[in-house]
Amino acid sequence: RLWPAQKVLMTMNLINAAMLLWAGNTNNPDILFICLLFAMLAYMPSWSLTSAIAMAHLPSEDFPKIRVFGSIGWVASGIFSVIFINLLKLDFDGTNLPFYCGSVLSLIAAITNFTLPDTPPAGKGTKYTITDIFGLGTVKLMRDRNFSMFIIISFLSMIPFAMYYSYFSEFLLYIETKYITVTINWGVLAEMGFILLVPPAIKKYGLRSTMIMGLIALAIRYLAFYAGGMADQPWIYYIGILVHGLIFGFFYVAGQIYIDKKAPAKLKSQAQGFIFLITFGAGLLVGNFICAKLIDINKTAIGYNWNTIWGVTTIASILLLLTFIVLFKKEKDVDEQINK
Numbered sequence: 001r002l003w004p005a006q007k008v009l010m011t012m013n014l015i016n017a018a019m020l021l022w023a024g025n026t027n028n029p030d031i032l033f034i035c036l037l038f039a040m041l042a043y044m045p046s047w048s049l050t051s052a053i054a055m056a057h058l059p060s061e062d063f064p065k066i067r068v069f070g071s072i073g074w075v076a077s078g079i080f081s082v083i084f085i086n087l088l089k090l091d092f093d094g095t096n097l098p099f100y101c102g103s104v105l106s107l108i109a110a111i112t113n114f115t116l117p118d119t120p121p122a123g124k125g126t127k128y129t130i131t132d133i134f135g136l137g138t139v140k141l142m143r144d145r146n147f148s149m150f151i152i153i154s155f156l157s158m159i160p161f162a163m164y165y166s167y168f169s170e171f172l173l174y175i176e177t178k179y180i181t182v183t184i185n186w187g188v189l190a191e192m193g194f195i196l197l198v199p200p201a202i203k204k205y206g207l208r209s210t211m212i213m214g215l216i217a218l219a220i221r222y223l224a225f226y227a228g229g230m231a232d233q234p235w236i237y238y239i240g241i242l243v244h245g246l247i248f249g250f251f252y253v254a255g256q257i258y259i260d261k262k263a264p265a266k267l268k269s270q271a272q273g274f275i276f277l278i279t280f281g282a283g284l285l286v287g288n289f290i291c292a293k294l295i296d297i298n299k300t301a302i303g304y305n306w307n308t309i310w311g312v313t314t315i316a317s318i319l320l321l322l323t324f325i326v327l328f329k330k331e332k333d334v335d336e337q338i339n340k
Helices: 005-024 029-043 045-057 060-088 097-115 137-143 145-174 180-205 207-230 234-242 244-262 265-297 306-327 332-338
Strands: none
Touching: 005 029, 005 045, 005 097, 029 045, 045 060, 045 244, 045 265, 060 180, 060 244, 137 145, 137 265, 145 180, 145 207, 145 244, 145 265, 145 306, 180 207, 180 234, 180 244, 207 234, 207 244, 207 306, 207 332, 234 244, 244 265, 244 332, 265 306
């Protein structure tokens, strides 16, 4: 609200770089915890900040063309790690090298922030309340029934989403998958293509239908995991992995576009932070807690009853899909903004 978004982003990256560097140079577990806490407090807002900057200078429906580079970066980081370890013959695990790598990259990111277009705060110079100070001005938009339905369903969607996001590697370990990271990254590779399909999908089918496709994919993911276990056909699991980009792109990225279209100019940046808080903040936290309980309930003498776990998440995903279809109405004015 007081400083240009690119300067706030640069500051966050500098704090992250400093905290990771400090974390790599301490043997005190308490200081390490504090460093990582502040590193994450600085890093996590960068997701919504980069979205806000991109949407301030581009039509929001073109945002996926920018967001795809996040997926490319994710895959590149994995490739970098493999090459780095093999070329230098280093034992990466259990060392402070990841902290140093993260610190250097955060510093590079901060430097590149100088090249970003100036993005002054739209609400600068206007009166603001306590609600605005704490970044909760977007809550006012909850008076809109459709907007509130979207926020609530986005929050609830993180409960089944968390089972894949946080615990799928545990499942792969349970079924003795050899290359867990590589297996999961197939979904990220597919994500690159799916995210690029978001703009044409929105233009052809509208935002509501596009987001419905994303929730259908969420149900398909867990149905595939359930069917793969019941039929003892591991190849079916890959269907659930490969639709990751369809879920993330068509529901969550399309959701960011919806938020941008609904929020007034002075609240656009704040609104991006709000939806990120609701989903990958509070939503993921609650989702992790519920999923951990579900896994614990299905613990057996020889492991976990994953078929029951996937069955429950499948039902939850289908219920979310049906709720969204019934309660979230098509908004012609939003689609008209996109198709101008």
